[in-house]
Amino acid sequence: MRCLPLALTGLALTACGDGTGPGLTEAEVAGAYVATTLTIDGGTGAVDQLALGATIQLTLTVDGNTAGLLIVPGGATDGSDFEADLAGTWILSGQAVRLSHVADSFLNDVIFAYTDGTLTGIRADDDTGTTIRVVLSR
Secondary structure: OOOOOOOOOOOOOOOOOOOOOOOOOHHHHOEEEEEEEEEEEOOOOEEEOOOOOOEEEEEEOOOOEEEEEEEEOOOOOOOOOEEEEOOEEEEEEOOEEEEEEOOOOHHHHOEEEEEOOEEEEEEEEOOOOEEEEEEEEO
16 A cells, blocks of 8 residues: 555556547546545455545546545555645546646556546556556546
8 A cells, every 4th residue: 555656657558449539528528536446456456445545536627637636544655644636737648548746646657548437547567566446437
């Protein structure tokens, strides 16, 4: 769990064709999202961070700005709660959504796939063997 705020390297989820392809617009993707899945697997099985009190609230505006908050109880490197202000920007390319926040969190390193009101991302770090899976839903 303490690796959560670290910038991770590895795999990015790619979008699948489901009828919401290249014609997708920022207006279709914009909205308020909350985490419905947030798991971290360090090689011994996925740990449900939402069940442990973690939350992600994220708003994407049509003009490319973001607002929100990421909270992970005990997720800071010193064991205290990790909080990240999700003010920043976002871009859309096809079905892929990329976030850019001033706060240093794994969300900056995930490429999300947008499908039917849901943003899904996976981040794997081959060096640590850690995989983070996050689903944000409207």
